[in-house]
Amino acid sequence: MNAPLLQARDLVKRFPVRHGLTRRLAGQVRAVDGVSVRVDAGETLGLVGESGCGKSTVARLLTRLIEPTSGTVSVSGRELTTLDGRLMRPVRRDLQMIFQDPYSSLNPRHTVRQILTAPYRYQGLTPDEPVEELLERVGLRPEHAARYPHEFSGGQAQRIGIARALALRPRLVVCDEPVSALDVSVQAQILNLLKDLQQEYGLAYVFIAHDLGAVRQISTRVAVMYLGTVVETADRDTLYGRAAHPYTHALLSAVPLPDPDAERARERIVLRGDLPSPLAPPSGCPFRTRCPRAADRCAAERPLLRTIASGHEVACHYPEGRT
Numbered sequence: 001m002n003a004p005l006l007q008a009r010d011l012v013k014r015f016p017v018r019h020g021l022t023r024r025l026a027g028q029v030r031a032v033d034g035v036s037v038r039v040d041a042g043e044t045l046g047l048v049g050e051s052g053c054g055k056s057t058v059a060r061l062l063t064r065l066i067e068p069t070s071g072t073v074s075v076s077g078r079e080l081t082t083l084d085g086r087l088m089r090p091v092r093r094d095l096q097m098i099f100q101d102p103y104s105s106l107n108p109r110h111t112v113r114q115i116l117t118a119p120y121r122y123q124g125l126t127p128d129e130p131v132e133e134l135l136e137r138v139g140l141r142p143e144h145a146a147r148y149p150h151e152f153s154g155g156q157a158q159r160i161g162i163a164r165a166l167a168l169r170p171r172l173v174v175c176d177e178p179v180s181a182l183d184v185s186v187q188a189q190i191l192n193l194l195k196d197l198q199q200e201y202g203l204a205y206v207f208i209a210h211d212l213g214a215v216r217q218i219s220t221r222v223a224v225m226y227l228g229t230v231v232e233t234a235d236r237d238t239l240y241g242r243a244a245h246p247y248t249h250a251l252l253s254a255v256p257l258p259d260p261d262a263e264r265a266r267e268r269i270v271l272r273g274d275l276p277s278p279l280a281p282p283s284g285c286p287f288r289t290r291c292p293r294a295a296d297r298c299a300a301e302r303p304l305l306r307t308i309a310s311g312h313e314v315a316c317h318y319p320e321g322r323t
């Protein structure tokens, strides 16, 4: 079998937390606490979880914007930590990122032309496609090349972010909540654009979102994160039809249903309490303090991700539908 396009194993990222004038080390935030994910060529892995669970940190680790505390990332079977700067360059071309806030991720003093040619300059390459063509591919007009980011709406600015990510013809684009900051009407347009570009270029995506609604339309597989760990992963239909982790059930119960009667009749699972601090996560299962099914074992023993059906993994001692 071919190596997956991207494979992350046991990624851990801790950030030191310092206090006071002396910058005394007060502890460590376990932002990512042992995440393993695989992405195959041409597919979309949805990565979902509430704010603060470590999604953006995973995105930055996968694209090597930050270094992991431990763990590995391989692209087409080549482990990135073993590559020196020269060999990293072509890998960087293959891995690009789209950010949540299109304005803050675009240099306000640069024209769109400068923004879209910057990736080539970093790589020491000359553009192989005119900026005007790249703009047309993302639904903008050639004359937009001379304008500055503030002259665009949020949706248009995100199209520029997408064009920049595509300029070097990557194989994988990590999209970190690319539609969360946009109006609902614009969100669907951007999702459709991402889907069209995926077809056209044979791209793979890691698509990050905080709810399961947006991810459903675009993902082939979904991984659900909670407090720095992946608690469930399955292909899309299995996840939406036969979720096994109580946290996934809670997230699913918050996705609005298109049928108003079904929407009124369905039961919403309201999780008690807040997300625990990643400075001091609970013992055992990280979800147990909010879990309706928690038992003594859950405080004593951390459940590891295990396969319960082909392609369906869950980290829970008492998964739904199996007790």
Ligand SMILES: Nc1ncnc2c1ncn2[C@@H]1O[C@H](COP(=O)(O)OP(=O)(O)OP(=O)(O)O)[C@@H](O)[C@H]1O
Residues within 6 Å of the ligand: 015, 016, 029, 030, 031, 049, 050, 051, 052, 053, 054, 055, 056, 057, 058, 210, 278
């Ligand atoms: N540079 C940093 N220094 C210290 N703590 C950090 C740093 N970056 C992230 N964290 C902490 O790590 C945890 C995970 O953050 P992260 O941004 O990855 O979560 P997220 O799921 O993407 O949240 P959001 O959806 O709000 O962006 C949070 O508790 C956050 O405060």
